[in-house]
Amino acid sequence: MNSFAVYIPGTGEIVGMFSGSESDAALQVRKIVSCDPSFDAITHHVQDGVVTPKRALDLSHDIDGLAVTFRHLPPGLRVEVAGMETETDSEPTEIQFDVPGTYQFQFSGLVPYLNAELEITLDG
Numbered sequence: 509m510n511s512f513a514v515y516i517p518g519t520g521e522i523v524g525m526f527s528g529s530e531s532d533a534a535l536q537v538r539k540i541v542s543c544d545p546s547f548d549a550i551t552h553h554v555q556d557g558v559v560t561p562k563r564a565l566d567l568s569h570d571i572d573g574l575a576v577t578f579r580h581l582p583p584g585l586r587v588e589v590a591g592m593e594t595e596t597d598s599e600p601t602e603i604q605f606d607v608p609g610t611y612q613f614q615f616s617g618l619v620p621y622l623n624a625e626l627e628i629t630l631d632g
Contacts, residue, residue, distance in 0.1 A: 511545035515554040521619040522549035522559075553619045562622045565615055574605040574630050576613075586617035608632035 514524040517539045525548065526540065543552075543559040552559050566580035578601045581587070585596040589603060589611050605611065608630050616623040 511543055511547075512540045513543045513547060513549070513552070513554060513559050514540050519619045520554040520560075522553055524549070551622065555620065562620060565621050565624050567615070567624060567626050569628070571628070571630065574608065574632050575602055576605075576628055576630070577602045581615070582618060582621065584618055585615055585621070588614040588616075605630055
């Protein structure tokens with residue numbers, strides 16, 4: 509029995525894993541690619557027809573008072589914090605806060621990258 513990753517062409521997002529014969533796998537609605545059974549959709553995606561590990565985000569940041577600036581996030585990434593949501597573009601992402609505190613950032617939405625969380629404390 510073979511293992512396959514079922515993925516969406518174009519984005520490479522793995523939407524499921526399948527074990528069985530190649531003829532059974534070919535009946536799947538989406539594209540398939542042979543893969544190691546240890547691969548999963550959280551840590552891998554399909555790029556150029558090959559199951560590839562997702563990359564870690566560069567979450568380095570600067571703090572200036574109550575502002576946090578991320579300079580190395582890829583465009584199209586969703587950033588959520590304190591009930592706010594924004595999408596990154598090619599410019600640095602700056603988020604301003606009104607009060608000091610500890611904030612939980614969540615980064616998601618780009619298939620080639622691992623989702624991530626980051627806690628930042630702002631003293632003001």
